[in-house]
Amino acid sequence: MSAKKNNVLPGFGLALGYTLVYLSVLVLIPLGGLVLKSTALTFAQFWDIATTERALAAYRVTFGASALAAVINAFFGLIVAWVLVRYDFPGKRLIDSFVDLPFALPTAVAGITLATLYSTNGWIGKYLEPLGLKVAYTPLGIVVALTFIGLPFVVRTLQPVIEDIEPEVEEAAATLGASRWQTFRRIIFPAIFPALLTGFALSFSRAVGEYGSVIFIAGNMPLISEITPLLIISKLEQYDYVGATALAVVMLGISFVLLLAINGLQWWAANRHNNRNTGGEQ
Amino acid sequence: MSVRRANTEPAWVRYTLLTLAFAFLALFLGVPLAAVFAEALRGGWEAYVNGLLDPEARSAVTLTLAVAAIAVPLNVAFGIAASWAIAKFEFRGKSLLITLIDLPFAVSPVIAGLIFVLMFGAQGYFGPWLAEHDVKIVFAVPGIILATLFVTFPFVAREMIPLMQAQGKDEEEAAVSLGASGFQMFWRVTLPNIKWGLLYGVILANARAMGEFGAVSVVSGHIRGETNTLPLHVEILYNEYNAIGAFASASVLALLALVTLVAKTLVEWRMRAETAMLTAELPPEKTN
Numbered sequence: 347m348s349a350k351k352n353n354v355l356p357g358f359g360l361a362l363g364y365t366l367v368y369l370s371v372l373v374l375i376p377l378g379g380l381v382l383k384s385t386a387l388t389f390a391q392f393w394d395i396a397t398t399e400r401a402l403a404a405y406r407v408t409f410g411a412s413a414l415a416a417v418i419n420a421f422f423g424l425i426v427a428w429v430l431v432r433y434d435f436p437g438k439r440l441i442d443s444f445v446d447l448p449f450a451l452p453t454a455v456a457g458i459t460l461a462t463l464y465s466t467n468g469w470i471g472k473y474l475e476p477l478g479l480k481v482a483y484t485p486l487g488i489v490v491a492l493t494f495i496g497l498p499f500v501v502r503t504l505q506p507v508i509e510d511i512e513p514e515v516e517e518a519a520a521t522l523g524a525s526r527w528q529t530f531r532r533i534i535f536p537a538i539f540p541a542l543l544t545g546f547a548l549s550f551s552r553a554v555g556e557y558g559s560v561i562f563i564a565g566n567m568p569l570i571s572e573i574t575p576l577l578i579i580s581k582l583e584q585y586d587y588v589g590a591t592a593l594a595v596v597m598l599g600i601s602f603v604l605l606l607a608i609n610g611l612q613w614w615a616a617n618r619h620n621n622r623n624t625g626g627e628q
Numbered sequence: 629m630s631v632r633r634a635n636t637e638p639a640w641v642r643y644t645l646l647t648l649a650f651a652f653l654a655l656f657l658g659v660p661l662a663a664v665f666a667e668a669l670r671g672g673w674e675a676y677v678n679g680l681l682d683p684e685a686r687s688a689v690t691l692t693l694a695v696a697a698i699a700v701p702l703n704v705a706f707g708i709a710a711s712w713a714i715a716k717f718e719f720r721g722k723s724l725l726i727t728l729i730d731l732p733f734a735v736s737p738v739i740a741g742l743i744f745v746l747m748f749g750a751q752g753y754f755g756p757w758l759a760e761h762d763v764k765i766v767f768a769v770p771g772i773i774l775a776t777l778f779v780t781f782p783f784v785a786r787e788m789i790p791l792m793q794a795q796g797k798d799e800e801e802a803a804v805s806l807g808a809s810g811f812q813m814f815w816r817v818t819l820p821n822i823k824w825g826l827l828y829g830v831i832l833a834n835a836r837a838m839g840e841f842g843a844v845s846v847v848s849g850h851i852r853g854e855t856n857t858l859p860l861h862v863e864i865l866y867n868e869y870n871a872i873g874a875f876a877s878a879s880v881l882a883l884l885a886l887v888t889l890v891a892k893t894l895v896e897w898r899m900r901a902e903t904a905m906l907t908a909e910l911p912p913e914k915t916n
Contacts (some may be wrong), residue, residue: 353717355800356810361713365725368706372777373731376743379753383746422652429649433642443893447657449832450885450892452839454859455878458866459660462667469663470655494656516635526637555736558841558859562866575738579846582742587751594739605734609727 377598384595387588395592403569404577405596407485411573412553415492420546423500424538430501431508448497453558460491461563483565488573491559496549503545507538507615540615547611551604555597664882668875679876687853688861688877691769695857696837699776703833704826707784712818715792716800726789732781740778741846744771767849772857775843780836784829791825792818824899831895835888839881 384392395401429435430442448456464471464481474481481487511534519529557575565571574597581590636642669676679685710729714722732740746752748765758765765771799821803813819826841859848855850864858877865874 353797354804355716355797356804356813358713358717361709362717362719365706365710365713368709369725369728372774372781374728376747376778377731377735379746380739380743422648425645426649426653429645432636433646435646439893441653443889444653444657446889446892447661447885450835450839450888451661452841452859452862452878452881452885454841454862455664455839455881455885456660457841458862458874458878459663459667462871463660463663469659494660497656513635520635526641551734555734555738556842557736557738558845562863575736575842578738578742582745582846585751587746587749590742591746594736594742597736598739601734601736605727605730 380591380594380598383587383591387592392592392595395589396596400568400572401574401577401593404572404574407488407571408554408574411485411488411492412550414489415496415553416546416550418489418493419496419500419549420542423497423545423549424504424542427501427504427508431505445501446498448494453495453556454562456494457491457559457562460494460559461487464490464563482563483571485564485571487563487565488560488571491563492553492556495556495559496553499548499552500542500545503541503548504538507541511537540611540618544608544611544615547604547608551601551608554604555601661882664875664879667871668879670875671872675872676876676879679873680880682873684853684856685858685861685873685877688856688858689880691772691856692838692858695769695772695776696834698773699780699837700830700833702777703780704784704830706781707788707829708826710785711788711792714789715795716797729785730782732778737779737840737842738846740843741775744774744778744847748774766847767851768855771847772844772855775847776837776840779840779843780833783833783836784826787825787829787832788822791822795821824895824902828892828895828899831888831891835885838884 387395426445430438430445461482462468464474464487466472466475466482468482471482479486481490515533516529519533520526524532555575557573557579560573561576564573564576566576574593578590578593578597581587581593637645668679710725713719714726745766748754748758748771750759750766752766765774799817800813803817804810808816839859840857841863844857845860845863848857848860850856850860852864856864858881862874862877862881865871865877
């Protein structure tokens with residue numbers, strides 16, 4: 347309290363007041379309205395809507411494809427981050443900036459482009475088709491779109507952590523006779539693991555809610571390749587507001603849990619890091 | 629036998645990793661970006677230009693620009709207010725507030741649209757009142773602005789909070805104790821310190837505002853020439869099998885994405901240079 351009294355800077359009341367009003371009007375009240383709307387249902391009704399065969403299939407597709415895409419991104423994201431931090435090659439800074447393309451490219455553009463590329467006559471699809479691999483208009487297409495959308499997360503979370511690894515630690519391991527692979531497995535990987543998990547969770551969480559890039563390539567067959575956000579929209583288009591609301595509340599709850607998990611992971615990563623640093627100084 | 633370096637991998641591992649990284653980035657980023665422009669120009673330049681000059685495409689561009697021009701400044705004002713309160717003052721519930729500001733990033737765009745339909749739609753909480761007073765929010769431009777505000781809500785605040793926290797409040801306190809008014813302090817001390825971070829947030833928010841699809845799609849109503857933004861226009865043309873028109877408009881959005889990446893990179897370099905300058909200045913001051 348005394349810190350507040352001693353603070354000579356102006357504008358605290360105005361700034362905080364404006365922040366709270368703006369946050370409430372734009373985010374909290376509308377989200378509250380969604381939750382309130384779902385309370386018009388009894389729990390049994392809510393449960394029935396949230397667990398129809400079609401809804402369960404949509405959760406399976408959404409979470410399955412998101413998890414697979416996040417695993418792909420974790421694996422290749424680690425390699426890309428490693429290469430960008432540790433190796434020198436021409437055009438490195440250009441490629442580094444290019445990694446953020448999925449953040450900058452509108453999802454609808456990504457959606458129609460990927461659908462065209464992976465269709466039977468597309469640049470990539472025509473080579474996969476003879477191998478018996480159909481990507482466009484199948485659940486595999488959803489994985490491709492979600493991999494694109496989540497690509498920058500793992501790379502961007504890992505880069506600063508890899509930069510911070512002190513070379514002395516690796517040198518010490520090598521001096522003590524560790525092979526490069528042992529050094530990676532025992533020293534480097536444990537140090538970057540929390541960040542890798544955070545990147546995975548961020549990528550997964552983004553993928554779960556994604557709509558624009560998926561609908562063009564998914565084929566959108568109920569029970570097979572229909573994602574939950576699309577099911578919400580199709581209920582809305584049939585004026586089934588209650589049904590849309592119930593599914594949205596399920597999604598919102600899951601997103602909220604993921605947000606808390608990510609905050610926890612970031613806290614873990616930061617704390618571990620600090621402990622390591624202070625330990626090194628002693 | 630060459631001497632094995634302690635901090636790097638054997639050459640064959642390095643080349644394998646480089647190849648894997650390049651192949652992954654080329655497949656998922658390079659090829660799609662090239663394909664946007666290739667598909668747009670598939671019917672030649674004339675068809676491409678015709679696609680862009682189409683009146684519906686032009687009205688979509690106008691609406692997209694107008695929505696971003698309203699949504700981005702509003703979120704800038706919010707971002708400055710929120711980061712000022714959070715970075716320069718202590719109060720209870722601060723970390724909860726920071727989490728709540730990030731909330732829109734965790735919410736699916738479809739839900740971002742749905743909540744405004746539930747508030748202002750015909751069956752919504754304010755629907756009857758709005759209908760009585762002949763005000764249209766959902767399936768009209770105000771709904772598009774609201775949805776865009778929601779999805780771009782955290783961008784500016786999230787860039788500015790850590791930046792202002794790192795800068796501390798010594799300079800502002802010095803300005804105030806030397807007799808600067810609140811406005812002078814903000815204009816001459818705070819703003820010059822935060823300008824690159826602010827610009828960075830604006831670039832990200834603007835890209836998302838112009839490119840948002842899911843949330844806007846739910847509230848727009850898809851009225852041609854009236855409530856179609858450029859990303860929605862792309863969808864309509866694509867679903868009508870007008871691939872050249874769809875990719876012509878998509879190429880404009882892809883160009884916007886490239887401009888965003890370039891601007892973002894330039895600001896990042898600038899910020900890094902300034903941080904480097906600051907840390908270079910510090911040690912002599914400390915030894916004095």
